[in-house]
Each structure stands twice: as structure tokens, then as C-alpha cells.
Amino acid sequence: MESPEPTRIMVAVNESSLKGYPHPSISSRSAFIWTIEKIVQTNVTGFKLLFLHAQVPDEDCFDDMDSIYASPQDFNDMNEKDKIRGIHLLEYFVGRCHEIGISCEAWVKKGDPKEVICSEVKRIQPDLLVVGSRGLGPFQRVFVGTVSEFCVKHAECPVITIKRKVDDVPQDPVDD
């Protein structure tokens, strides 16, 4: 069985809602580790990982700025700052791939995560999309929505959803 091209796996990652940037969320880290342990294993040349960080635009852009007046330059600075935070998040995954010896690419894209992920799948056409999930119950889901369910339905490639391990679930399961 020859495999001329490596299998391209897109992994959608986000920051921890508890610890913030540059820490990855528990569920993105779980999804990544699962992919390495269960799929890639020692066959590092057979796969390429594509890390997409969909960055939610800040509703209140000036959360952590002292100024109450904002020039266009302030907006630019803010965007730049967000971008850098996103890149720091991706460094975790790129660093781990480097240690393991598997090739990867990583990029940040602003927008609603579920829309961004599906449009990037369309553009990049990976063989597989891996998304982490908090594995919330139906009651919790109503309030927080789930990116993974949307992607399973709408992404134009096979999708696999990896739930956090029970041991990894924080006190409030909505946290990540």
C-alpha cells in the first residue's frame, strides 16, 4: 500500500478560557495529543498537520487599554496584539510537532470560529478535520453553542470530534 502524499490533517485550536493566551484550551490539546497517539503514531512522514486558530474578534476591543478615546492607530495596534497572541498559541503546537518530527503549518484567521473553520476547509481541502469538544450536555450546549457540531454538519471533509478526558474537565465544564 503506497501513500505518495502525506495525509493532511487540519486541527482547529483555540486558547484556554481559564488561562487565556498563550495556553491552548484543554480540548484543543486533547485533540492534538489524540491525533498524534492514535493516528500518526511513529508514521511521522505519512502525515502533515495544519493548525488553524480561529480568533474571535473582541467585542469590546478596548478591554485592556487605558485610553477611552481610540484613534485608527489604536485599532491597528490592538489587531497586531491579538495576532501576536494567536501566534504564541500556535507556537505550542508547532513546537510539539518539531519535537516529534512531523511537518506542520499554522495560521491565525479572524472571525466566527465555526464559519472560519468551514471556509478554511473549503479553501485548503484537508483529508481530515480534527476538532476538540468540551463534551457538554444538551442543557449546557444551548447556552454556549458548539463549534464541533457545526463542523461535523457543514465542513466539506471528514470530521472527527475529540472530547476532553474526564480527568481533564475543570470544575465548570463550560470552562476549557
Next chain:
Amino acid sequence: MESPEPTRIMVAVNESSLKGYPHPSISSRSAFIWTIEKIVQTNVTGFKLLFLHAQVPDEDCFDDMDSIYASPQDFNDMNEKDKIRGIHLLEYFVGRCHEIGISCEAWVKKGDPKEVICSEVKRIQPDLLVVGSRGLGPFQRVFVGTVSEFCVKHAECPVITIKRKVDDVPQDPVDD
């Protein structure tokens, strides 16, 4: 990265609705081929495939029997016949695995496919479940139901749904 245990992938398979036994459905064959090409590749010792054929109990058990009266023995014979058909279906997949050199197990279980698959996942605890899907639109789905959607929601392991290739879709997409 050491991987002491092979990754156990359960593949749910069924017969072709067009050609009947022992032919596998287009979507089960697609799911199997995808798993080999994109996941297993040349790493045949890293994986074990577990083929489950959930066999729908015949509503009209005596479809292809001449007798209009049935003894309990007739029922036994019928069940035996069904079982043999199921085993012939599995032979396709087991034979292909043998050629490729990947270890596998295969078994038949009677019942509603979506319930059978989820209860076997619970019992066997595979690392991953792969199910084929006809990729029907919402309108067609209402009438035929989809096993894959149920499994994505309810199976207690990561699930991946593989749609048929566009070239493989028969004239009536409900066929398989």
C-alpha cells in the same frame, strides 16, 4: 513516540441495497478504503480493524421461502441463512485486510444498526469508529434516517463519517 498497543478502529459495514449480499454497500467500501489510504497507510502494525456488520432483522422472514407455513425449525434455518450471508459480506473486508497485512476481527450482530453499533462500541471500546454515509440531503434524510448521525451523537468514542465519492453515487442516492 512509542505506540505499544495498535489503534483499534471499528468499521461498521453493511450490504449493498442494490446488489444485496454478499456485496458491501458503496459507503461501507468507501469508509474502509479511506481508512486504509488516509489513516493506516503503510503502518499496518499500528492498527487493528474491527468489522461489525449490524444485520437488520427481516420484517418479512419468509420473503424467499416457498412454504407458507413455518415450523420453529424454519425460523432457525432462516436465521442460519442470514448469518451465513452476513459472514459472506464480512469475507470481503477480511480478505482485503489479509492482502494488505493488517490484523482484523469481524462479526455479525442482529438488531437496529444504530443501536447495535453504539452498544458494541460500549462493549468493545475501540479508539475510533468509522461509519460510511450516503451523504443524503435533509429532504432524503427525513425518510431514510441516518445511522451515521446517530452514532456521531451517541457512540462513546470518537466517530468519523465518510461520505461516498460523488462518482460512486448511484442514480437514486438513497441506494447504496
